[in-house]
Structure formats: structure tokens, C-alpha cells
Amino acid sequence: MDRATRLALYRSLVEIRVLEKRAYDLFLQNLVKGTSHLSLGQEAVAAGFAVAMRKDDYTFCTYRGHAHTLARGAPMVGVLGELMGRKCGLMGGKGGSMHLTSVEHGAMGSYAIVGAHLPVAAGAAWSAQVRGTDQVSVCFFGDGTTNIGAFHEALNLAAVWKLPVIFVCENNQYMEYTPIREVTAVANPAADRACAYGLEKILIDGNDADVVHRTARECIGKARDGGGPSLVEALTYRTSGHSRADPGKYRPVGELDDWLKKDPVVLYRVRLVGMGIEENALRDIERAVERAVDEATEAAKACPPSGVEVIEKDVWADGGSSWRN
Amino acid sequence: MDRATRLALYRSLVEIRVLEKRAYDLFLQNLVKGTSHLSLGQEAVAAGFAVAMRKDDYTFCTYRGHAHTLARGAPMVGVLGELMGRKCGLMGGKGGSMHLTSVEHGAMGSYAIVGAHLPVAAGAAWSAQVRGTDQVSVCFFGDGTTNIGAFHEALNLAAVWKLPVIFVCENNQYMEYTPIREVTAVANPAADRACAYGLEKILIDGNDADVVHRTARECIGKARDGGGPSLVEALTYRTSGHSRADPGKYRPVGELDDWLKKDPVVLYRVRLVGMGIEENALRDIERAVERAVDEATEAAKACPPSGVEVIEKDVWADGGSSWRN
Amino acid sequence: MAELTYRDAVAAGIAQEMARDESVVFLGEDIGAAGGVFKTTLGLLERFGPRRVRDTPISEQAIIGAAMGAAMTGLRPIAEIMFSDFFAVCWDMIANEIAKTRYMTAGQIALPLVIRTANGYGSRFGAQHSQSVENWAMAIPGLKVVAPSTPLDVKGLLAAAVRDPDPVIFFEHKGLYSTKGEVPDGEIVDRLGTAKVVRQGEDVTIVALAAMVPKSLQAAERLAAEDGISATVVDVRSLVPLDTKTIFEEVRKTGRLYTVEENPRLCGWGAEIASLVAEECFYDLDGPIVRITTPHVPLPAADLLEDNAVPTVDRIVETVRRNAG
Amino acid sequence: MAELTYRDAVAAGIAQEMARDESVVFLGEDIGAAGGVFKTTLGLLERFGPRRVRDTPISEQAIIGAAMGAAMTGLRPIAEIMFSDFFAVCWDMIANEIAKTRYMTAGQIALPLVIRTANGYGSRFGAQHSQSVENWAMAIPGLKVVAPSTPLDVKGLLAAAVRDPDPVIFFEHKGLYSTKGEVPDGEIVDRLGTAKVVRQGEDVTIVALAAMVPKSLQAAERLAAEDGISATVVDVRSLVPLDTKTIFEEVRKTGRLYTVEENPRLCGWGAEIASLVAEECFYDLDGPIVRITTPHVPLPAADLLEDNAVPTVDRIVETVRRNAG
Numbered sequence A, B: 001m002d003r004a005t006r007l008a009l010y011r012s013l014v015e016i017r018v019l020e021k022r023a024y025d026l027f028l029q030n031l032v033k034g035t036s037h038l039s040l041g042q043e044a045v046a047a048g049f050a051v052a053m054r055k056d057d058y059t060f061c062t063y064r065g066h067a068h069t070l071a072r073g074a075p076m077v078g079v080l081g082e083l084m085g086r087k088c089g090l091m092g093g094k095g096g097s098m099h100l101t102s103v104e105h106g107a108m109g110s111y112a113i114v115g116a117h118l119p120v121a122a123g124a125a126w127s128a129q130v131r132g133t134d135q136v137s138v139c140f141f142g143d144g145t146t147n148i149g150a151f152h153e154a155l156n157l158a159a160v161w162k163l164p165v166i167f168v169c170e171n172n173q174y175m176e177y178t179p180i181r182e183v184t185a186v187a188n189p190a191a192d193r194a195c196a197y198g199l200e201k202i203l204i205d206g207n208d209a210d211v212v213h214r215t216a217r218e219c220i221g222k223a224r225d226g227g228g229p230s231l232v233e234a235l236t237y238r239t240s241g242h243s244r245a246d247p248g249k250y251r252p253v254g255e256l257d258d259w260l261k262k263d264p265v266v267l268y269r270v271r272l273v274g275m276g277i278e279e280n281a282l283r284d285i286e287r288a289v290e291r292a293v294d295e296a297t298e299a300a301k302a303c304p305p306s307g308v309e310v311i312e313k314d315v316w317a318d319g320g321s322s323w324r325n
Numbered sequence C, D: 001m002a003e004l005t006y007r008d009a010v011a012a013g014i015a016q017e018m019a020r021d022e023s024v025v026f027l028g029e030d031i032g033a034a035g036g037v038f039k040t041t042l043g044l045l046e047r048f049g050p051r052r053v054r055d056t057p058i059s060e061q062a063i064i065g066a067a068m069g070a071a072m073t074g075l076r077p078i079a080e081i082m083f084s085d086f087f088a089v090c091w092d093m094i095a096n097e098i099a100k101t102r103y104m105t106a107g108q109i110a111l112p113l114v115i116r117t118a119n120g121y122g123s124r125f126g127a128q129h130s131q132s133v134e135n136w137a138m139a140i141p142g143l144k145v146v147a148p149s150t151p152l153d154v155k156g157l158l159a160a161a162v163r164d165p166d167p168v169i170f171f172e173h174k175g176l177y178s179t180k181g182e183v184p185d186g187e188i189v190d191r192l193g194t195a196k197v198v199r200q201g202e203d204v205t206i207v208a209l210a211a212m213v214p215k216s217l218q219a220a221e222r223l224a225a226e227d228g229i230s231a232t233v234v235d236v237r238s239l240v241p242l243d244t245k246t247i248f249e250e251v252r253k254t255g256r257l258y259t260v261e262e263n264p265r266l267c268g269w270g271a272e273i274a275s276l277v278a279e280e281c282f283y284d285l286d287g288p289i290v291r292i293t294t295p296h297v298p299l300p301a302a303d304l305l306e307d308n309a310v311p312t313v314d315r316i317v318e319t320v321r322r323n324a325g
């Protein structure tokens, strides 16, 4: 892995970390009114994949989608603006935190009903196959998602049609508040099910950006070459609550601390320094990101809230919502 | 296996065979107006399980459910009457061929939407578990059903809760007209997926009534003893079309003939004779069954059609359908 | 000018559009090699090949999800859901994902797709294969909803649906598949959102949809002959957009409105039209608005029961006769 | 007499029934150890134990299917679907299986069960977590449908629902969870199918449901104070069975009907009531029936947009003022 890639990974990790923290601060300031689901602790999955993707590849993610949307290059002000219900939001406040989308950057939507986007991601991959492009579709979801019907249908279809899609399970150990192991028949909710679709079992350390990136490159390369889908399970942990309102009290004592020792941003920084990359270069990135997030925050705050005139817009392609003549 | 069990199995096989043929004849005579999905060629699965079940166990099956309903002891006249829309039908003509039900005999319904009854069967098993009875729930479905979401959800729940339920996939090689192998990621659509639920792989010859029966006894015994669910794939073939209207032209030449050589009724008869059971005993069974089916046919024909007064009955427990005061 | 069946008009409409536009693709269960379980899609696989015409597993969520993913990435998919009752197994994909995505993304994602389905009573299939669920779709903002009653309208409206930039739910009526009608040669493209006055009268206005249109026409003839009541019959054709202009105009002329709905009573499409008329044409009404619907019950299977549950010609005649007095 | 929140009334109602009847069991996602994501079920696991209170995987089809299977075999399950929007992922189980089974089996199978769910706008969750889908349930024959607006009604109607021998869909309104009200001590059991006149007036009748009830009451106060218009407000409470008696009586007294519906316009519950009134109270009406609904759009996420999409007190006041003139 070359230096540029490593720095790109680090930058992405830091961007997500700082932006997610900012989102939380803004919630505490009552500037983010709705819910929000942060990826603190899970940054390496988003960064590792996004850096391995081509500009015209597709990302599909869940309500826990700030990280993935940002990692594909969506503007910070658009993300924060959306959380705050502002005109400058990626969707002008109509979608909210759970539905971040930036088609321009290949971020094809954040989906808030568990499992729904897996078939959709398969469909985008099918489209690439039919159109004869070599685009790849990457679909992120949680451990809890592996127990819903749509998971099964999407995996089977993708395998049968050999679709260029990577299904990435971010196993952060919990659904909302219930530990995944209490409601799942196998120990590794995604990896142990690859067998059901004739796929290879891929279980990786989701807190190691290099490991994720390498896996991403392999799976994406295979998909692009017509080798069909992959199912990846990345082990990780969300170090904040499920959503903004959750203090995470259901966690056994010590669990969070253990995982904080494996903080993906810290780990990666230590590794880069250990490899001889100058602290300065890293600090430049950190400062630049802080600045960018600050600027985006100010810009979003300065932006007016979305006006009621958009309520009846954009149901249809003609821009309106009329259902009669 | 004792003689009585073997004769019971044979009787059940013959009953299903003769009744299904009769259903087809009645369709040709335009006395059965709706659709019907026969189990010709698949008799050993229904017989093998039903004979192993206890009177208070539960059967759940699909639109292809005449065999299973009959095998649990439902009266022939009720089955034929239902197909013909008569008052004496199991549900007085309201359900039709696809929904045969006889709660009195543990036949808890035939379900016509692919996959739906798997969670329901799990629920009945959960109920037995909660109530502390040792009843077992047996759920039959086709190969095509293994690709729908409800399959996945039911299997996982049953495994996690260690429910006393046996899921039995009758792999008859086809969905309606499409071969299952063309749309499934694994060769054995059910058996190769046991791994995804931490279950044992069980793949059996579904045309051998003894094999099915032995498997049924093992799985049912395990479930009754608190050992949890099983997933069984029984290889078989439907020797008629998918439903009444289907001539089965999509089959490769010779395939049907090959399977007819493995006819479960003929095979079993030959085996019994080979074991020294007297032809006479078998012929007695055959004649008794023919007579019973003839009588049931005449009784059903003699029975008046259901009257329009039942249309607005039995939506609610009070017997009516009123939605207002 | 050729005489086509309603059934053949489906394949003709799809073929016209697939020939015109390379981006139109078609997927569903048994639609390819088998030509559809209702034989509505015969010849399409042969003509357009397996790249564009795909048989799927029994995975309705995957079918609709795949169509959605394909539509947002450059294709114009037509997805078949074999029976409209099965919308229930993929309702999230239809009602929560497809219908809402353009709106939530403030227009970033376009979903030009068609979901075709066989709807309605008449085949004695029972409660899970006979429903009229146009109102399910009509209730969801973001879906256009069409239900033709003639071969000509099938072809023309299907073409319009495929060319429409928004998701269209296309209800074909099972009971009409074998009906025939003249369809001019050459390209036919109709307009969504337009009702048709199929009989002009003076005393009462009957609005109907799909299979209820020919019944209403028959009833109108009888009312004219037996009672001297002259009825206008409007074929609504398109529920969303709704041609309130035509409906209101015809109601204003006669001062009396009857809806004839195959759906069970509560929240049927006729309720919406009745409420619109009761608000916007109140002062033009000469008497109560009367809805003629299936009672609020599931459909029974037996022919006599099924035929008498849905509105019959007799019931339409008697209701209008009694009320228009 | 104690003051309870609407939220606490849920747990109180469930607890009352679980304490009374051993056969009542409760299942859903995060309902046990976590006490529900809306904290509506706190303490139930501790009190009734894991045999009767079960956390499930994210498998809505399995949840509802399990409830169904349990209900037909001797239990009285209460199932929670976390948000009513998720009905869409298990709609087949609700609309095709549970609703139709008693009818199809001519009364052989009883399904005494309750499906509770958090419904409605107000949490800035966006289009997939904020819907009012009472009309989805109302449209399905075989489901009873309840939507209380006060803590007292929550407890009493929930108890009635649990004791009812038929399936009941119980809509709790997210936006009301933190509202408070007096609830007498001791057992409370209300009656399904009864509306409440919550304000008596003379000029117009407003019928409303759930969160629209307090808004309608506020609007009525303003209409009285600002315009001298005296409004009756009816809390419909139960959509199936529907208390047409009370509604008709109140409409007849004032001659004017307004519905206030949170659902998007088309095929809302108010359309049904409007059509009933337009048929059965036509000659008592003094002016058009007016429906005040959310426009036919998905719900936007930003607070300002969400609050203005659904009917506001202002909009109710202005609409009545304009029309009642």
C-alpha cells in the first residue's frame, strides 16, 4: 500500500471521526432536532472501502450513514446542513439524518428500514452488468440486519446472477440495545451464512483500516472482473449509543473500554507513525479536517432552514406532487 | 419398524395417491372449479411424517396440501367437498383447494403465499414450549420457498429459541415452471443452508417412505425432548404439473420417466412384498381405499354447494363480519 | 387493426417498449422460459434474450429491490409480481422505498419503473390470490396507479407507464385476460391520468375500474331497458393521477354518483372519489353518493360464493334502481 | 386515581392483562431487557419473566408469524412492531395471513392477538419512521383497528384488545407518548368500536383520531373564541369496528362534517367516513364534507417541514372558518 493511499485512509478516518463528534455536539446544542446514528468507533469500515472504490461505483448504506456518505466525498456542509434541516442540506432537510444521499458522489442513499437496501444494491449491480459497465455496488449494513428476510433474498439473487456487489456487514455487536448473539443462530451473523449462498467466508478486523482496505480491494476487483458478489463481515464496535438518545447502559462493564483500546483512528495513527510517516503530515491532515468541519458547521448554521414551500415538491419527476388534474 | 407401522405407511401412501388422482378426474369433469396442486409422486413425504406424528402435533403446509391434510386424518369427503365448493367441504367452500384445514386433526392450515407458514409453524412450536406441552410442529414447503425472506426469519428464530419444529423441504426440483437450480445459489436449497442456522445438514430420499419415516421419528423425538428444530430436505418429484392447468412441458425429455421408476407407492409395495407381507393384505388396503374414495366422491357430489349466505360469515369470532354499529 | 386478447396486449405492450428502448428490462418469476403463469409474456425471452428478460427466484423483495436499484442507475425495469396479493411480501420495497425515495432525496434519485401484476377475482383461487388491491397502492404517495379494462388500454397505458419518469403500479385484471378487443397496428401510447366516458347517460353517473367496467356497462344497458334510467359509465383507468375533471363533469351532469368497486368496502378507491365529490361537487348532487363494493370480507374460493361476493350486474342494477328513484 | 403518561399507560395495560391471564405473552424487538425503544414496556420482563416476555431478532415476519402460530394454539400474544412503518416488511403476515385465516377456515382457527405499534409524526425521523398507517389496516377485512388519544384510552382499549377474540391492530401515537392524563386505579377495560364525543358543539362536527384529537380540540377553542363557531369534536378511537352511530348522530346535529387526518390524503380513514356520511346522512348535510389531511406526500424530516405537512391547528381553524361560513 503506498503512502498516498495510507494518507487518504487516515484523512477519511479523521474526517468521519471529527464530523460525527460535531454532529453529536450539534445535537447537544439542539441544532440537530431529529435522531442520528453515529459511526464513532466504526470509521475504518467506511474509510477502508471508500478509498478502494472508483468514482462511479455505488454506495448503499443505512440510517447509520453519515460516515459512508462523507467517505464518498459528499460535502460536509451538505451533511451537517441536512442534519440541521437547512436549505444547504444534501436533501434540503427533506430526508434527514437517516437518509443522506449524494448521487453525484455515488452515495445512492441511506435506508432506514433494516434490510431494504440490500436488494436495491443488488439491483444497481445488475444494472451495471446489463449496461456492460464495470461499476461495482457496495452495500453496508449492521449485524442485526442479517436476520431479516431481505438479507436472504438479496444474497441469493446476487449469487445466482453473479452480480458485482459487495455486502459488508459491520458487526458492531448490537442491534439497538440487544446483543446480536442473543438473537442469532450462528456466532458470526454474516460470515457464518456465506455457506448458504455458496460464497467464501470472510471475517475481518473491522477496526484495522488496512485490513478493511485490502479486503475491499480484493472483493471489488473480483466483482469488477465478473467474479460475482462477496459477503464480508467486519468486526467492530460503536463507541457511542445506538442513536442520539441512547446512553448505552446495556453494555457489560469494561466492554466499551476494551474496544476503545482498539480505536481505529488511534490505531491507524500509531501504525503510520511507526512506519515512519511524519507526525507533521498527520497533524496537517487533522488540522485541515478540523478547519473544514468548523467551516462546514458555520456555513450550515448560517444557512436558512428549509421552507415550507418544499413540502409539496419532488414527489414526481415534474417537481410537484399533484395527484389529480 | 413394525408391521403395523409399515401397513399404516402403505395405507397413507395409497390414500394420497388415489385421492389425488380422483381430484384430477373431478377437475377434468369440471366439478373442481378452482386450481389444485397435487402431490402425485410426493406421497412418501406426507405419509412418512404423518405416521410419525402424535395426534396433538401440528401440521402446517402449502397450497399443495391435500396430501398432508389427508395424512393427518381429515375426512376425504371434507377434502373433496372443499375442492368442489360444497357445504360438506372442510371449510364449506370458503377456503378452497389451497387452504385445506382441519384443526381437529392437527392440520393447522394450508398457506398459499410462499413462505408465510414457516414463521407460523415456529409460533405454534413456541406456544407448545411456553405452555409446557411437548407438542411438535411440522412444516412442509417446496424447494422454491427456500429463497424467500420468511424462510430465513423462521429458521433463525426457531434455532435461537430452540423451538420444537421440523421444517421439511419437499424438493420436487421445480418452482412453478422454473427449475430450482437455475435460481438458487446452492445445489441443495434447504440442506445446504442448514449451516446458516447452526443446524445439521439432513438430505434424504423423499421417495422412500421408510427413510422419510425414520427421519421424521428422529427429528420429532429430538424436538419433543427439547433438542430444538430440524431442517430436512427430501428429494422428490411431482409427476403431474404444478397445478391443474400445467402440462409440464418445461421438463427435459426422459426426466419424468426416470422419476416414475422411483414411484414411492410402487417402490414401497415392492419392498413390503419383498419383506414377506402378503399381497392380500396390501390388496385389502388398496380396495378399502378405492372404496372410501368412491364413497367420498359420491357423498361430496351429493352435497349441495355452499350458499351465498356464508359470504358474510366468520370474519370475526362472533360469526359475523360487521365492521360498524 | 387486429383483435387482441387483454393477455396478448400485455406482451405486445412490453415488446413495443423493449424494441424501442434498449434500457427497458423485464424480470419476474416464470416470466421468461415459461412465458408467465398467465401466458402474458410469451415470446419475450426469445425475442429480447436473457440479458433483458430474467427469470427470478421466489424473492419478491429482491425482484422489486432489483428493479429499484436498476431504475436509479440508468435502466427502465418492468417487474412482474405474479399476483397482486404478493405485494404484501414486498410492500416495504414498494411503499416505503420506491414511493418515497425521490421525495426524501429531494429529486436526486429518479425511479422510472413499472410494477405489473395480476389483480382481482374470478379464478376461484381463494382469499390470498384474488384480491383487488388498487387502493393499497393509491394510498401511498409517490406511486402512480393504473388499471386498464380493455386490450387497447392495456397496450397504450403500459407503454405510457414504461415511458413515465415515475414509478407506476400497473394492475392487470386476471378475469379480463381472455377478453378480446380491437387494437390498431403500430405504436400505441396512451396518457396516464385520463378517465374515459364509456357510456353517456343523463340520470346517474357510475364510475368503475377494470373488471367492474364491463359489469357496469351491462348494468347500464339493463337499467335503460328495464327502468328507463339512463346511466353514464366512467372507466376511471388511472387512480393516480386521478382525472377528477372528467369524473366531476359527469357527476355534475347527472347529479348522482355510484362507484362500483371490486375491493372490500373500507378505504376503497371509491371512498376517495366519494369524498372528493362530496367536497367539490356537493351543491351539484341530487342525492346520496352510493358505493357498490365487495362487502368487507376476504374473498371466498367457491365459484358461487366468489361471484356473489363482488358486485354483480344484478346488484348494480338493483342498487341504482332503488336509489335513483 | 393517578396521573400517567400515555407511554406508561401502555406498560400498565399490558401488565394488567398479563397478570390476569397466564396465556398472554409478549414479544418484539428490544422490548424486554431494554424496556422498549420508546420505554413503553419498562419492567415487564422483570415482572413476568423471559418465558412470557421475549426479545426477538430483527425479523418482523417471524415476530408476527410467531404471534399468529401462538394465537391459534392457545396463547394470547401481544406483538410489538417498533414503528408502524415496518408493517410493510410483514404486511403479508398481517394482511394476508392473520386477517384472512378465520374466514378461510370457516371459523376453525381463532386468532386472539394484538399487534401494538408506534405510529405517527412528530419525531423528525423522516418518511420511513413517521407514517400514519391506520388506513392500511382499516382497508383489510379481518382486522380490528384502534388508535387511542389519551392515557386512559390507551390502558382501557389495550385491555379490551387483549381480551378480544379477534386480531386487533393497536396504534400508539409517538407524538403522544409523553402526554399525561388521569387514569383511575384498578382494572380498566374499555370497549372497542366506540367513539367519544370529546367536545359538544352546534355548528360543525370535526372527527379526528389520535394526535389529531388534541389539535382539533385546540382548533375548536379558537373557532369558538375567534369566530363564534361552535364545534363538536369526535374522537373516533376505533376504526374497526366503527362507531357510525355516534358519528352520524353528531353530524346530523350540526349538518357539517370535517375530518382531520394525519395520513396522506388518498384513501385515508376520513375518506371512508366521508363516503358513509355522503350516503347515509346526505339529506342532513348543510354543506360540503371537508377533509383536512396531510397532503399526498411522504413526510419530510426537518421539524419545520414535518410540523407543517400534517394538519396544524391553524389549518384546521382556517379550513373550518372558510367553509362553515
Ligand SMILES: Cc1ncc(C[n+]2csc(CCOP(=O)(O)OP(=O)(O)O)c2C)c(N)n1
Pocket (backbone or CB within 6 Å): A064, A112, A113, A114, A115, A141, A142, A143, A144, A145, A146, A148, A172, A174, A175, A176, A242, D029, D058, D060, D082, D086, D089
Ligand atoms: C425492519 C426494521 N425493523 C426494525 C427497525 C428498527 N431499528 C433501527 S436500527 C435497528 C438495529 C439495527 O441493528 P444493526 O443491523 O446491527 O445495525 P446498527 O444499528 O448496529 O448499525 C433496529 C432494530 C428498522 N429500522 N427496520
Ligand SMILES: Cc1ncc(C[n+]2csc(CCOP(=O)(O)OP(=O)(O)O)c2C)c(N)n1
Pocket (backbone or CB within 6 Å): B064, B112, B113, B114, B115, B141, B142, B143, B144, B145, B146, B148, B172, B174, B175, B176, B242, C029, C058, C060, C082, C086, C089
Ligand atoms: C410469495 C409468493 N410468490 C409467488 C407465488 C406463486 N407461486 C405459487 S407456487 C409457486 C412455486 C413454489 O415452488 P416450491 O416452493 O418449490 O413448491 P412446489 O409448488 O414445487 O410444491 C409460486 C412461485 C406465491 N404463491 N407466493
Ligand SMILES: [Mg+2]
Pocket (backbone or CB within 6 Å): A142, A143, A144, A170, A171, A172, A173, A174, A175
Ligand atoms: Mg449492529
Ligand SMILES: [Mg+2]
Pocket (backbone or CB within 6 Å): B142, B143, B144, B170, B171, B172, B173, B174, B175
Ligand atoms: Mg418445488
